Amino acid sequence: MDQGRPDVFTAYALKLCDGASPHSGLAPIRLSYESLHVTLWSIIVAANDAETTNKVSALIKPKEHFDFFHDERVRSFLYQFLTACAVGWVVWYLVSNTSHNLEVRGMNTGFGFLTSSAGFDVDFKFIEYIPGQGTYFDIFLIGCLNSLFVSGLAIVGCTILGFFIGILRLSSNWLSSKLALTYIEIIRNTPILVQVIFWYIGVFSFLPTVKNSVDLSFGAEVFLLNNRGLNMASPLPGDLFWLTQVAFVVAVIGVFVLRYWSHKRQDDIGKPFPTLIASSALLAILPGGVYLLTGSPLDWDIPTLQGFNFVGGFSLPPAFLALLFALTIYSAARFAEMVRAGILSVDKGQSDAALAIGMRPSRVMVLVVIPQAMRAIVPPMISLWMDVLKNSSLAIAIGYADVVSLFMQTTLNQAGYAVEIVAMTMAFFMTISLTISALMNYYNKRIQLVER
Amino acid sequence: MAIVTKQPTPPRPAPLSESSVIGWVRINLFNSWMNTGLTLASLYIVYVAVSGLGVWGFSDAVWVAKDRRECFAISVDGACWAGVVSWIDNIFYGRYPRAELWRVNLGGVLLIVWMAPLWLPRVKAKIFIGLSAVFIYPFLAGYLFTGGDKGIFMQTMVTVAMVCVAGNTLHAMIGVISGRSLPEFLIGFLRMKEASEKNQRNMLLGILSLTVIAAYILQMNWSLETVSWTKWGGMFLTLVISGIGIASALPGGIILALGRRSKLTLIRVLSISVIEMFRSLPLITVLFMATTMFPLFMPEGFVLNKLVQVIIAVCLFYACYMAETVRGGLQAIAPGQQEAAHTIGFGYWKTMGLVVMPQALRVMIPNIVGTFIQLLKDTTLVSIIGLYDILGMLRAISQDTPWRGLYREPLLFGAIVFFIVCFIMSKYSRHLEVKLSTGHKTGNE
Amino acid sequence: MNNDRGNPGEKNMTSTKTSETPAHLASAASSEVIIELNKVNKWYGDFHVLKDIDLTVHKGERIVICGPSGSGKSTLIRCINHLEEHQQGDIVVDGITLDKNLKNICHIRTEVGMVFQSFNLFAHLSVMENLTLGPIWVRKMPKIQARDIAMKYLERVKIPEQADKYPGQLSGGQQQRVAIARSLCMNPKIMLFDEPTSALDPEMIKEVLDVMVELADTGMTMIVVTHEMGFAKTVADRVIFMDEGDIVEENEPNAFFNDPQHDRTKLFLSQIL
């Protein structure tokens, strides 16, 4: 059975009609027969798309008799029709069974439950939620935000760490490259679930108690790490604070203008303008000045130790820190391999040529090797970022409140509605994954090498 | 005037600094201040890791004890490996009746014997051995593990499997010794070399049917005690799930990959949507979906046990992973191959079956091994939904009354077991990549 | 093409060597030595690649190095601009000895341009960016001036219209000429060629050789590793034949080609002429 090529066939047949047969020198008497043939197939051709085959011999072989089954367009139409029926039947069968079973088991369906109130509390949430008043939809939102929060931070962390370890793998220093290799081999050859549990049990039970928390902010009591999580001061904006925010935005625009102006200046007179110092100065002075002028309306809700626990401020639970750590370390190992492969894929001649014109090795890396390596690094990086989001669902093993553990486990357990909950969770993951891959594919096309 | 040197100067050995240790250390470790910093940092990390883990894990570890209280008595802050040692059977075989463990070991040995010829030199018909291992071995292994009474179909398949494994091993031995295949050997042995093609074939068929009948009679009275799937567990269950997963993920992946490349719009759209859907979902949600939704999909009274639900979910999930590997493999094959096959009159399926797919498979083997490692690691997720695979067993140790609260050592033991297995396989897949000199970068890693 | 650096623009075309009379060895001694190698040895692991090489090159001299593959000729010129590290002996280029000091190495490399067998153009940059990358980032030249120099050399190599194309869009011959222009933009004192034409098809070889001949006429010191004996005959001041890490024979062109002394050279010439 071969893949026919309907549009060529029809185009070819039309050519036959006007007598110009390019290949087999057909006698003109065939003419009328072919035109009849063409009209007969117009409905079927419409159903097929423009498939391509280079089986030229099948096309130019004149059709002695009207052979229904061996004509590939009929056949391809039949195949699609059969598959459509089969898939349709299976879907119908499953749906009918599911609805029947749901009734028999007296399990309730429909999305109504999203508005009913959820009874349980959540220990880590971005939006306001009071148990008893908050609805299941709030729970779904909290779960999604928590998943995105941990995945986002993990993606940033693993990309930076992965880049550093990838470069370390290539470093001339034998010991550090071998150390990086052992780190990568250990992380890649043990299941990620074991790592998540290890980080949770191993590291976070060694953290100090609340009383003697580690003060990461050098005495300013703003960042406190203990085995109940990371407590930090949360800002309480006063009334005139929005002026400072506006000033900050203006400063950021100023930085971009400055960068553009300095590049132009370097083109003219060659001496590069110290953009870094100037822009950071701008960013500090402008908003700082406005903030002081408006009587420093911002005060901080410092977490203070009252009784057993820190009150006030914003705290990240240990489960979150463990999951973030595990995801970052695991994905960084995979990304390091991609970085190494990407850099090695850049032809050695490129760095030779750059060195030959007198460039320092560090500048060669930045201007020549890494930009070209990015082309080989970006596509696998897309799938890695999606994997980070997928692996964040392992939070269920250590009790961090992400969408799978909050919605798919606790809510399913309390309220039932299995079909709806599973569908919503899958929809969440699919939309996020597809958006990440669409964004990165767009970026990937833009930096593609211009080839002949 | 020409400057001519008459004799070529003799080659001298490389100067000392190039090959001496001090020279090497100086060049590689301390040649710039940045490198010195890196070296010192690395040395510090290695020291901390070795001293910390080494002391806890070995020097003051307790290897034999009755229960945790005794472990504390012997050494409070050392590792208590005794719990893991006493639970070894559970960890590797789950709750499989201890009297019947020989059946699991036999199943493993049979698989190794069956697959061994693939690596032996000068053995012919490796494709048949490979295919029979994937399609016929599961029936023999299935009966070995589950036991119970055998229906007619099961008896025939077990017979075929027995004949197959005997034939394969014989064929492999002959191949290694004399480089000939089994049929050639038989013909030569029975001095039928000059006989006509027809009765050579009859003779071979005769021998074959004789062995089949003998095997059938042999396995008639051979019945094993039933062991229900709920007793399977530990590493054995992990290997069963990942074995079946990889065996069915390959054909599934090939079908989906072909579907994705096919010219029929509907099939292409369907395969792409299935692949993209499963690739964007975490395995844990697919497992939850399987355990909660599959029972709802079943008609009234038709009960699908949990192990099958998990296996179906894992197969579907990994078929889509495999589809990407296969697609990478197909893209690595030059389009010229397909055109060449078309020119000699091959249809779509013949081209795929006989020309493109064999080459693509050869290119994909390293990635298939890579995917298998990923699958083996991901199978631990079934412990979250209640199956007692190796990780489930390791986490159950801390519940057993004598070993209450012992959870760090089992977890570390599990990590070490997985590291050994996966490290060997990843080294093997890199070796394959070099041996098959597959220049094509399929980049599925 | 003026040789004293730092003076932008090419007003004074004085060149210390008159190009119309082919400089033969005797008169070269008068101009100062620009490259000096003595007792240079190099090993790849324990394979002895270069054995006690002594070579002095004077300003404006054109050297052609030929020999069978694996004779170490490419390694020799790569040692001159320190792309390969030599273990023994010392190499002095333009008065600076090549050692581990990174600053010296970079300085020498800016004075020594190199053209590779496989062009090695920066694939992610356009032709104009390829040419201006060095001047802007190494010579810290303003962009406009760098662009002028780049256009000047693109005209020299006769492909000014390709300025905004990407290397992937050019033919082999065009790419090699852009590579030559890229080295010239650095205003080097010495030009090294590592088999520039062996990766090109016949009609492109001619367009690259013409550029090299024209460059030689401007009095640029050149060391060329090549099998193009025609080029050697017309342009070279000296031809060196290397074999298994040794300089077997060194002579001025017509003497070298008409009556080779060493039988190894005779065998080589019989094979390629």
Added chain:
Amino acid sequence: MKLMRTLSSVTAVAVMMFTGVTAASAKSTLEIVKERGHVRCQVGPASAGFYNLDAAGDWYGLDVSICQAVAAAIFGDKKKLEIQSVSSQARFTALANGESDLLSRTATWTMSRDTQLGLDFVGVNFYDGQGFTVRKDSGITSAHQLKGAKVCVTTGTTTELNLTDFSRVNDLNISLLAFEDFNVRDDTYLKGGCDAVTADKSALSGNMAAFPNPDAHLILPETISKEPLGPAVRQGDARWFDLVKWTTYALVNAEELGITQANVDDMRANSKNVSVRRFLGAEGSIHEGLGLSKDWAYDIIKQVGNYGEIYEAYIGDGKLAIGISRAGSANALWTKGGLMYSPPMR
């Protein structure tokens, strides 16, 4: 094409072969179980005292004994039992869709579960209540002193709900730290990660036994929730519901009548007490209503022992037990002030 066709048919057959699939028609559960030859009992992820694995791979614990009693009652052999462990999230759906006949895993008997999830609780085999464990040196003596404290709890169970209610009712503003794995919960508590741990008191005392120094901790007197734990069966099969219910009552009744595993033979042979003889099947026909053989009760007590013996073996102070004393607790016999009471079996 042929290759693909054989491929799919073979895999389909392999899958069918593995499932051990029984297409059950609308027969009663007892018939299905008898036909199958063993009882399918469903427990949860290992939980000390009630159902966990030993080094030899066998299940043991209070709930496991209930399953063994049902198997002994039907087949006269407690080994005719297949135990499946189901994660907490799928436990009720697994029972509802027929994967198992009996759910016996410390599931709290609540109204919503009994009425909404398609199952019926047969009775209570253990009265528990949610409590708190605190460090002695923290000076806390009553749950009401837990104002603003951080309390560790395991996710996915009713304990979370009860803690939130208790905190809201007494506006203690307790912030909870949720864990999936109770080991990690206890470890964090021991390291001071939280001020108290809350769970059913049986679990609390069981875990405390495994702390490095158990006597540095105490369980607060208050019980903030009622946790009647008991087995449950699928709705819609009254006969099976009665069978399981009366099997659990038989264990308690045997203890009331003083019948133990040791003396059950001699009691059946020559006990004068009519209710003992009727109970052990020496006379009367109380077994017909359940569709079992007449010495169903004898088999249960002979092979499993009465409720008292089971309690001491796994919960009380037996070798494998987790050390929760029965005296004075709700689990004592009604004659000793507890709530364990079996309706008369005649």
